[in-house]
Amino acid sequence: MITDFKGKTAVLTGAGSGFGLECARIGARLGMNLVLVDVQQDALDRAQVEMEAAGVAVLARKVDVSDAGQMESLAAAVEQRFGAPHFVFNNAGVGSGGLIWENSVRDWEWVLGVNVWGVIHGVRLFTPMMLAAAKADPAYRGHIVNTASMAGLLTPPNMGVYNVSKHAVVSLTETLYQDLRLVTDQVSASVLCPYFVSTGISQSHRNRPAELADEKPTQSQLIGQAMTDKAVTSGKVTAAEVAQKVFDAMTTDRFYIFSHPKALGNARSRFDAICAAENPPDPFVERPEIGIALRAQLRA
DSSP states (O other): OOOOTTTOOOEEEETTTTHHHHHHHHHHHOOOOEEESOOOOHHHHHHHHHHHHOOOOEEEEOOOTOEEEEEHHHHHHHHHHHOOOOOEOOOOOOOOOGGGGGOHHHHHHHHHHHIIIHHHHEEEEEEEHHHHHHOTTTTTOOEEEEOOOOGGOOOOOTTHHHHHHHHHHHHHHHHHHHHHHHHHHHHHHEEEEESSSSSSGGGGGGGGGGGTTTTOHHHHHHHHHHHHHHHHTTOOOOOOHHHHHHHHHHHHTTTESSSSSHHHHHHHHHHHHHHHTOOOOTSSSSSSHHHHHHHHHHHH
């Protein structure tokens, strides 16, 4: 666990908005060195100006986290500037909706590229660096936080590609935690599973690759986008509150970070069905009107 953040280094992907930006703000208040990573240059520039105005050391890089070469260059730049980081937040992510068979190959590649490969690259590049630092210094402490989603524990319909990507992040991070426990007591990991929080991810289509621009959304994708927009904008938990939960988890070495613990009832019913070898439960049992409306729209 990390109890003193002053002078430590944080690498934050998706730092231009949402959880990444709010964690950067907390890190700046705590006197951390900040590595800000985002694919959207204007958002990255604004974050850099804000953090430098707070008086902390900043390294800002525009990076597509799905690109192995760009991530390798980032890792080299971090090591050269600050040495091994102490907090790595593999947070960059994109949203996607629609019936699972209606997503194109390029849709799958984009979502899995950012949401899964981005985390893979962050883990494979920074973990060895952190372990080397731990071996060289008994006082070193490091923590990796990967952003998944409650969709990584549930299987809400009309969100298939996103669900798959976030289930992968939960599995990857649970395994990372167990693997780290085998080799060190100085580096740990957590998984962030937010529910509907206003972060900008519902508008992630703004950063869709140019080659996807000619693909017109299907009816189910438009319906999914509208439902997500409504759920996100009506959420009462803020990105800043979730970011504080991330830092609290690092100071107590807590693995699971939830923005909406009450949503775990749905996860419990899913796992109960799995253990009983029963068919998947109705995901709308607590809000049947949503399921009725969605079926009506899709069957229209």
